[in-house]
Amino acid sequence: METLYIDFSDSASLSGRLKFLGITTAFIGLIGSIICIANKTYDFIFYTQVFLFIYGIFMLTPYPHRISTKNKPFFKVDDESIEFRTTPFSTSKKENWNNVTGIIIKPRVLFLETTDGKKVKINLNWVSRKNIMTIAQAIKEFATTKGIKIFLFSA
Numbered sequence: 001m002e003t004l005y006i007d008f009s010d011s012a013s014l015s016g017r018l019k020f021l022g023i024t025t026a027f028i029g030l031i032g033s034i035i036c037i038a039n040k041t042y043d044f045i046f047y048t049q050v051f052l053f054i055y056g057i058f059m060l061t062p063y064p065h066r067i068s069t070k071n072k073p074f075f076k077v078d079d080e081s082i083e084f085r086t087t088p089f090s091t092s093k094k095e096n097w098n099n100v101t102g103i104i105i106k107p108r109v110l111f112l113e114t115t116d117g118k119k120v121k122i123n124l125n126w127v128s129r130k131n132i133m134t135i136a137q138a139i140k141e142f143a144t145t146k147g148i149k150i151f152l153f154s155a
Helices: 016-038 044-060 129-146
Strands: 004-007 074-077 081-085 093-096 100-105 109-114 119-123 149-152
Touching (some): 004 129, 074 129, 100 129, 109 129, 129 149
Parallel strands (some): 100 149
Antiparallel strands (some): 004 074, 074 081, 081 093, 100 109, 109 119
16 A cells, blocks of 8 residues: 655645634734734733734744754554654654554544554644545555454544
8 A cells, every 4th residue: 555644844734723713813913913003002912912913923834843854743654554743842653553453533533542452542633624534544545454443433
């Protein structure tokens, strides 16, 4: 089977909900800052509005640290394992197919049941719907070839 590798450092991989939240936060911060400047009030509210504007801009860029190749969030599925990093500062996690006994696929969350009896949760709330469908399809294909049980839950 063909290896799936998705690098989440581009803005197309962000979910629409996260983009909307970033645009709204930046807009509220910008308007609030303009109102504070017009009223010539430079107190706590002004700095809060500037913070909201900057925070909203950072939400629109996938990750401020995307220049570094070491911290990029990614998702990789191949014949041997599932490897992923969902946030820039987390360590990458790897589960071998030999250790996986079952897979639960929900609309924005994947659970890998291991031979140890643990469930490894892969949260994909921040990923675009297109990438979630690609990941779920690749995992289904690899799991069926390995003879692993798959449970699908739809919204």
